[in-house]
Structures are given as C-alpha cells and as structure tokens.
Amino acid sequence: MTNSPAVPADPPPPSERALPVPSALRPWFTGLGAVTVDGPFDDAFAHVPDTDTKVVVREEVNGRRDTLVVGPRTRASYHTDQHKRSVSCVQLRLEPGAVGPLFGVPAVDLVGRVVPLGDLPARTARRLARELTGVERDGITARLADLLPPAGDGSRERLLRAAVDALSTRPYRIPSAVRDVARELAVSERQLRNLFAEGVGVSPKHYARIDRLRHVLTHAASAPWAELAAATGYYDQSHMTADFRTLMGVPPQAFFTGRLPRATPCQTLRQR
Numbered sequence: 001m002t003n004s005p006a007v008p009a010d011p012p013p014p015s016e017r018a019l020p021v022p023s024a025l026r027p028w029f030t031g032l033g034a035v036t037v038d039g040p041f042d043d044a045f046a047h048v049p050d051t052d053t054k055v056v057v058r059e060e061v062n063g064r065r066d067t068l069v070v071g072p073r074t075r076a077s078y079h080t081d082q083h084k085r086s087v088s089c090v091q092l093r094l095e096p097g098a099v100g101p102l103f104g105v106p107a108v109d110l111v112g113r114v115v116p117l118g119d120l121p122a123r124t125a126r127r128l129a130r131e132l133t134g135v136e137r138d139g140i141t142a143r144l145a146d147l148l149p150p151a152g153d154g155s156r157e158r159l160l161r162a163a164v165d166a167l168s169t170r171p172y173r174i175p176s177a178v179r180d181v182a183r184e185l186a187v188s189e190r191q192l193r194n195l196f197a198e199g200v201g202v203s204p205k206h207y208a209r210i211d212r213l214r215h216v217l218t219h220a221a222s223a224p225w226a227e228l229a230a231a232t233g234y235y236d237q238s239h240m241t242a243d244f245r246t247l248m249g250v251p252p253q254a255f256f257t258g259r260l261p262r263a264t265p266c267q268t269l270r271q272r
Helices: 099-103 123-134 137-147 155-167 178-185 189-199 204-219 225-231 237-248 252-257
Strands: 017-019 029-037 041-047 054-060 065-070 077-083 087-094 114-116
Touching: 054 123, 054 137, 065 123, 087 137, 099 123, 099 189, 123 137, 155 178, 155 189, 155 204, 178 189, 178 204, 189 204, 204 237, 225 237, 237 252
Parallel strands: none
Antiparallel strands: 017 029, 029 087, 041 077, 054 065, 054 087, 065 114
16 A cells, blocks of 8 residues: 555535634634534544544534533544534634643543533533523634633643644654653653643543544545655554554545545534
8 A cells, every 4th residue: 555545526524614713712722613514414424533622612503502522532433423403513622731720620531521511610611611602603702712711821831732742743743752752851751641641631642643643634635655654753654554543443545435534513522
C-alpha cells in the first residue's frame, strides 16, 4: 500500500463549520464549530478518537435545547443512525486544563462520557448550563464572554500548554517523545502523566498518538502513505497502519474506502 486510497465521491453529510473564537474566549476554548443536520438523515458515521473535551449546545427543530459535555474519546466507534428531524448545535472545544476550573472534575473523569453540563459539580458548570440553554444560537459566544471567570495562568497551566504543544503533530514538525518533553520541561514523566490526567484526560503518550492519528485522517487524501508516515513521526508505513488499526478498529484502506468517515451529527451527542 503505497498510495492514499480513493475517498468515496458521494457528497458528505453536513459537517462542522468552524467559527472564529473571540479573543475573550481564547483562554478557555481552542475552537468553535456549528453543525446543522436537516432530517431525514440515514447513514453510517464514525466518532473518531479525540483528545478534546467539548461543550455542546444542542437544539432540535421543536426548540428543545440541552447543553452537554462530551469527554475525550480514546477509540473510534461506528454507528448507523436514522434521524428524521432537523437538529443543530454549537460545539466549543476546551483548552487543555480548562475542565477542572470550569466543571469541578479532572478531565480523566470525563473520558468516553457524554453528560449534561448541569450535572457537573462546579457552580460555573451549573450556571453555564442554565444560561446557555436559554440563549439563542447566535448569542452563545457573547453570553459566554459574560459568564466565564478570569482564566488562570499559573505555572501548571503554562507547563501543560507547553507539553501539549510539544506533543502535537504539526505540518513539517514531528512531535517530540514524551521522555524528551519531560526532560525539556524539567519534570518527571510521572508528573507529566498526572498533569495530563487532570488537564487533558489521557496520558501524554496517548495524547500524542491520537493527535498524530487525526493528522493522518486530515491529510490521507493528499499524501502517499509512506510520505505521510515519515512526516508524522512513525517508524515506517507499517507502524502507521498498525497504530491506525488499533485506534480506529479497522485498517486505513477499509476506513477510507468503506464509506465510514462521516461528520458527527448533533443527534449522536445524546447522553448514553
């Protein structure tokens, strides 16, 4: 397997549309996205691994709203859903380290979970749930700017941000090894693991694996496999294929040609 597989040419279902992050929200959120699904929707889709914790403000066509917290996902899951109603949502990706101050729990407690925002123990979480459920979609970012407390910028926050950056895959930059990051930041690997459990939810090693996989998913259609493996820091193409299969549950060829990669519609983000 030397070339990227052909991606199905059928039009994809509705996907997330990126929105600008206002400067007042940048200490808390790395990205905002809007998703709209107009029923009927009947297709297979995938939840791909994701290191981010997200706040999701979801609205059905009848006006019913809920506000959820979606924790990090360490493995892909596949679903077939049939949806006959329109639904929309705004998804807000939290900065590493934001879960504890906003929600009152360590990020590791949210891994693999979808929970109502109002069920989390922090007063800020309950206030956000109450206020965001009652505001119109276009007013969410403005309301957030009024509700959020000042963001902390202590040594732990700076340390976590530096570690996340060093372990992230970037174009033309291979992520650093965990041991090298710990040494560069003058902490032990155990301290780094504890910092990630609290602020991200997954270990530094698993964070790097998931972030690298998402880079592969983004660029698989535009680069040969061997080139992509080298650019993202895998030992070789077979290593990339094995890691892909571990995290995604299927080989790359089966994923990209099996009509499985789909945007995550809002209706799938219900509490389970």
